[in-house]
């Protein structure tokens with residue numbers, strides 16, 4: 001029997017076409033510890049569902065499946081990032097996989113209503129222009145139930161004056177070493193973030209790739225006031241400097 005296609009699969013420009021190959025090998029281990037520290041407790045308290053906005057290759061999604069008993073909604077519009085995410089989910093036991101749904105659209109097009117009491121935006125808001133960022137908030141509010149919480153990793157507060165260069169420690173895969181370097185440069189009111197990747201065998205570089213992203217800085221207070229019209233108020237007693245935590249009030 002041939003499948004019934006309700007609507008064509010959405011195709012997005014794939015900003016992460018280069019990065020997806022290197023993302024996990026260079027960054028996953030460190031970032032897994034970070035997401036556990038930043039959101040592990042909140043996710044464990046979820047009673048309805050967890051929403052992972054911009055799931056990428058699935059670090060928050062996997063942590064949420066492990067730390068909670070509820071349904072998890074992973075929203076990831078980039079096909080390149082969804083590839084590793086789906087591979088990771090495919091390797092899970094069936095009973096864990098039954099709790100996770102992958103939405104391949106931007107959150108605003110996913111049609112999620114009241115599915116979660118915890119939402120996480122990890123390493124996402126910095127990558128959105130102010131207009132795209134503001135367009136996200138009503139969709140996050142609609143996806144949460146009243147009393148639900150939003151946890152978002154804060155973008156850099158300002159455009160850097162001088163370039164900031166961060167080397168991602170090389171990782172060995174068989175006979176090859178994978179490495180990367182991130183360079184953040186100020187460009188007007190935006191931050192140009194260039195990822196340079198390489199694969200080497202011994203002293204010889206086998207291949208190199210580059211991908212450049214834009215980032216937009218934002219202050220904590222600016223995000224709090226952006227979110228206020230959608231009934232979000234700051235959560236009390238949460239003070240991690242990397243995270244903004246908000247609660248959705250009732251209507």
Ligand SMILES: C[S@@+](CC[C@H](N)C(=O)[O-])C[C@H]1O[C@@H](n2cnc3c(N)ncnc32)[C@H](O)[C@@H]1O
Pocket residue numbers: 016053054055056057058059075076077078081105106107108121122123124127128136
């Ligand atoms: C820098 S990646 C971070 C991925 C993941 N959260 C992590 O930290 O590993 C940002 C992700 O946000 C996704 N994204 C961008 N706009 C989005 C939107 N409107 N709704 C959902 N995801 C979005 C991108 O496709 C991308 O995978």
